[in-house]
Amino acid sequence: MSAMEEISRPQPRFGIQWRSLGNMRELGLVLIILALCVVMSFASPYFLTWTNFRAMLLSFSIEGIVVVGMTVLLIVGAIDLSVGSVVCFSMVVGGFFFLAGLDPWSASLLAIAACAAIGVLMALCVTRIGLHSFIVSLAFMVIVRGLCLAITGGTPLSLFSLPASFKFIGQGTVYGIPVVIIIFAVVVAIFDFLLRKATVFRKVFYTGSNEKAAEYSGIRTNRVKFFCIVLCSTLAGVAGVIYMARFGAATPTFGLGMELNIIAAAVIGGASLKGGSGTILGAILGMALLSVVSSSLILLDVSPYWQDTIRGLILLAAVSFDHVLHNRKKAGAPRPAGQ
Amino acid sequence: MSQSLALEARNISKAFGPVQALSDVTFGLRKGEVHALVGENGAGKSTLMNIIDGILKPDAGEILIDGEKADIVSPEKAQRLGIGFVHQEIALCPDISVAENISMAATNRRRAFLMNYAETRARAEAALNDLGVVDPHARTGDLSISEQQIVEIAKALTLDCSILILDEPTAALTEREAVKLFDIMARLKQRGISIIYISHRMAEIFAHCDRITVLRDGRHVCTKDVAETDPEDIVRRMVGRHLGDLYPPKNAASATAGDLLAVENLSDGERFADVSFALRQGEILGIAGLIGAGRTEIALGLCGLRPTVSGKVRLDGEDITPQTYSQSIAAGVVYLSEDRKGAGVFVDLPIAANVSALAIEQVSRKPGLVSRSREQAQAARLGAALKLKCGSLDDAVSTLSGGNQQKVALAKLLSVGPKVIVLDEPTRGVDVGAKAEIHRILRDLASRGTGIIVISSELPELIGLCDRAIVVREGRIAGEVTGDDMNEEEIIRLASGVGQKNGRGA
DSSP, X not given: OHHHHOOOOOOOOOSOOTTHHHXXXXXXXXXXXXXXXXXXXXXXXXXXXXXXXXXXXXXHHHHHHHHHHHHHHHHTTOOOXXXXXXXXXXXXXXXXXXXXXXXXXXXXXXXXXXXHHHHHHHHHIIIIIOOOHHHHHHHHHHHHHHHHHHHHTXXXXXXXXXXXXXXXXXXXXXXXXXXXXXXXHHHHHHHHHHXXXXXXXXXXXXXXXXXXXXXXXXXXXXXXXXXXXXXXXXXXXXXXXXXXXXXXXXXXXXXXXXXHHHHHHHHHTTOOTTSSOOOHHXXXXXXXXXXXXXXXXXXXXXXXXXXXXXXXXXXXXXXXHHHHHHHHHHHTSOOOOXX | OOTTEEEEEEEEEEEETTEEEEEEEEEEEETTOEEEEEOOTTSSHHHHHHHHTTSSOOSEEEEEETTEEEXXXXXXXXXXXXXXXXXXXXXXXXXXXXXXXXTHHHHHHOOSSSOOHHXXXXXXXXXXXTTOOOOTTSBGGGSOHHHHHHHHHHHHHTTTOSEEEEESTTTTOOHHHHHHHHHHHHHHHHTTOEEXXXXXXXXXXXXXOSEEEEEETTEEEEEEEGGGOOHHXXXXXXXXXXXXXXXXXXXXXXXXXXXXXXXXXXXXXXSOOSEEEEEETTOEEEEEEOTTSSHHXXXXXXXXXXXXXXXXXEETTEEOOOSSHHHHHHHTEEEEOSOIIIIIOOTTSBHHHHHTGGGGGGGEETTTEEOHHHHHHHHHHHHHHTTOOOSOTTSBGGGSOHHHHHHHHHHHHXXXXXXXXXXXXXXXXXXXXXXXXXXXXXXXXXXTTOEEEEEOSOHHHHHHHOSEEEEEETTEEEEEEEGGGOSHHHHHXXXXXXXXXXXXXX
C-alpha cells in the first residue's frame, strides 16, 4: 500500500467550512432581521427597548429548545408534528406527579422520561414498521393531546404551590438576564457545536443526505433515525418542564399549533425537508425572524385577524427568497459529463 | 446514400464539458431496414440516440426525416415525427395497468376531461396483438422484465412510429425471450418500420440486421452491409486498437496463488443459491452474467448488505460471514455500489466528508469529535493516490465528473485499508480516459495484495481486466473461465445456458 501513502500535503483552507452554504444563508437572515429592526425602530419608539427585546427573546427561548431537536430531525430526513402535544404532555405529567405529592424535580424528570418514551414509540413505528415519520407523528400529535386532556380532565392544573427554587428556572433572572434565556443559549451552543463536530451527528448528515449511501457505508441508518426522533421528543419534554416552571400551571390545550411555528423556523433557517442540510444557528435565526415579525405586528397594532395571514406570507417570502438564492448558486456548478 | 432514407443525421457533434461525446458523426437509416449501431460503452451511441430523440441538443449538425430537415427539440416532438425510443432502462409506471402505460402519451394529448377506458383498452389490445401474450389489465410491475420490454415496444408502436430505436433490448432477456423479440422485429420490418438496433451481441446482429454502423470514441468508423463483413472485423473496428493496450497487464502468478477469500455454499433463499467460489491472492476476479442473474445480490450477500440463509465467507481461512455490513467492513471486505449517485456517494456533501464516511472514527478525536484537519489530510492523501481532480476538498461531490465521483467512492473504500474490495460496475458512466485509470488503480491494488472482485456487464472490460471470471446464471455459478476460455462467446454461452459441453464446473 505504499502508493497510498504518498502523502500530498493537505491544503489548509480557512473560512469555508462543512456548512459553507449554510453560512451564506445565515448571513442573509441576519440582514433581513436587522433591516426589519431598523424599519421598526422608526415605526415604533417602543421597539428598540430592552424590555421589548427581552420579551422577544423570552417568547422564543423555550420554543427554541424544541427547534434544536426539530432541526436535527429534519437533517436526518424525518419530521415530528407531535412536538406541540409532547410539550404539553410534559407539563401535564410533571404537574400531575407534583400534585400527587412528588417533589417538582423528580416530577420533572418523570415528565421528560415520559416524553422520551413517546419518542421511543414513534421511533419504533418508523424504524421497525417502516412508516413515514410524518404520519406517525401526526397520529401521536392527536394521541398525546388526548392523553393530556384525559389526565387533566380537560381543566388546567393549577401549580401555584410549586416551590420558588423550581419556579426560578422559568421566572428567575441572573444579573438581570432571565434564566430561561441562559438555558436556551447553553442548549443552542452545545448542539451547534456537536452538530458540526460530533461523529454521531455527522452520521445524521450522512443518513439524511443519502440513506442508501449511508447504509452502504456501514452506517446503521435506523439507529441514527431512532436517536434523532427520541432526541426531539426529549427536548420537547425539557421545554415542557420549563414552561411549567414559567407559568406555574399545566393547561391541556397548551402548544396547539406550536409544531408549525417550529418547523417554519427550522426551514427558514435552511433545514431541508428532504434531509441532509440544516444548521442550529440558522434555525434560531429563523425563530428570531418569526418573533420579530410577531412583535412588529403587535406594536403596529395590526388587527389580530390579519396577523396570521401576514405571518404566513412572510414565511412564504423568506423561504422563496432563500430557495431562489440557493438555486442560483447551484446552477453555477459544472454538470457532470455523461449520458 | 440518399436512396429513400427514413432518417439522416448529418455531421452531428456534441460535447459534455471537456468530453467530446460525438464529433462530426453522419448516420443514415434506410426505410424498412434493421440497422445495428455498435460501439463500446462511451463510443457515443446513447448520445446520438438521445439527440435523435430530442433529449439532447447537438452542438452542430442537423437531422433529416424523410429528407426534410427536422428540428427535434423534445422527445414529444420526436414522437410526433414518428420516432419511437425503447430505452435500455425500462421506464414504465409500475403501479398502473399495462393498458394505461401503453396509452400514456395518448392520454397526455387527450383534450377530453374524463378518461376513456374503453378506448385505452382497445388501443392497448391492438398494439399488443402483434407482439405476444401480455394481459393489458395486468399491473405493470408484476410483469417479467421481458414482458415489460414488450409493453415498451407496444407503447412506442401506438404512436404511429415509422422509426423505432431499440437500445440493447436483449440485455435483460433470456434466449427464448430474445427469439420472440427478433420475431417481432421481423414483423415490424415487414410493415415498413425502420429500426435502429443497439447491441453488443455480434451473433444477434449478424443474424437479424441489414447494415451495421460502428462508432468509436464519438466518431463514425464505418457503415457496412452485414453481408460484406464479419464479426471479427466489426469488433476490431469497434475497439480500434489491441485490447492489450487498453488494459493493464494481467497477473499470471495469481493462477497458482493461495485463496484469499472463499465463499462457500452461500444462499439467500431467494435470488441466489449454493454459490461457492474463491478469490486468490493478487488476483482480479470477474463475475459475469446477464442482468438479473443475481450477480449484485451475491456481492451484497457476501458483504452482509443482504441477509443470507446459509453458507460461509472465509477470509484467510477465518470465518467472517457477516450479518451486517459494518461487520464486513471490520473484517476488511468492502463493497462499491453499481448505483453511484444513488448509493455510492453523498452527492451534496463535501468530498472530504465522503471519503471519511466509512470509518468516521478514524478521523475523530477521543470523545467522538470529528477532527477537520485529520479529515482533510485523509482525503488529500487518498485523493492524491488516486489522482483525483478537484478544486477544494470542501466542494460537494456533485461538482465532479463521473470518473472523479467514482474515485471519491473508491477513496472512501480505501480509507479503511480493506483486504478485499467488491466492485459492482466500477466504470459505468465514466469516460474512456478515467476508465483506463480506474483499471490501472485496480490492478495496482491487486498487485499490492488487495483482493479485487469486479462485476461488469461489459464483457470486453471483464475479459481485459480480470485474471479469471465466474459466470452466474439464474442465481447459481454456471462456470468459470480463465486464459483462452475467457472470451465473449464462452461467457455468453455460460451466462445464457446454451450448450453445456465446454462448461467447467466451479
